[in-house]
Amino acid sequence: MASHIRPEDDPGSEAAEPVRPEWLRPAPEGALWITEEGEQARLALKGNAPALRAALHAGISEEDYVTTVKVLRRFVRNAGGTITP
Numbered sequence: 239m240a241s242h243i244r245p246e247d248d249p250g251s252e253a254a255e256p257v258r259p260e261w262l263r264p265a266p267e268g269a270l271w272i273t274e275e276g277e278q279a280r281l282a283l284k285g286n287a288p289a290l291r292a293a294l295h296a297g298i299s300e301e302d303y304v305t306t307v308k309v310l311r312r313f314v315r316n317a318g319g320t321i322t323p
Contacts (some may be wrong), residue, residue, distance in 0.1 A: 244322060 243249060261276030272280065297301060311321050
């Protein structure tokens with residue numbers, strides 16, 4: 239996730255209440271470590287990602303999807319926000 243974390247983000251406070259508290263444990267210097275149970279859940283979610291994407295994209299062409307993303311990015315920029323890769 240390091241490539242998605244910005245300097246102003248606070249992963250510790252964001253993860254203070256994870257979906258299931260047993261998925262994370264505190265580590266030195268305020269870091270969080272994923273537990274074995276958390277890792278199993280992450281892998282299960284990762285394994286289901288293609289099916290979830292297919293369900294969400296059902297009936298939406300790739301062209302329409304790309305157009306939608308471009309429009310939403312323009313909304314964010316028009317509102318003064320920034321888009322990070």
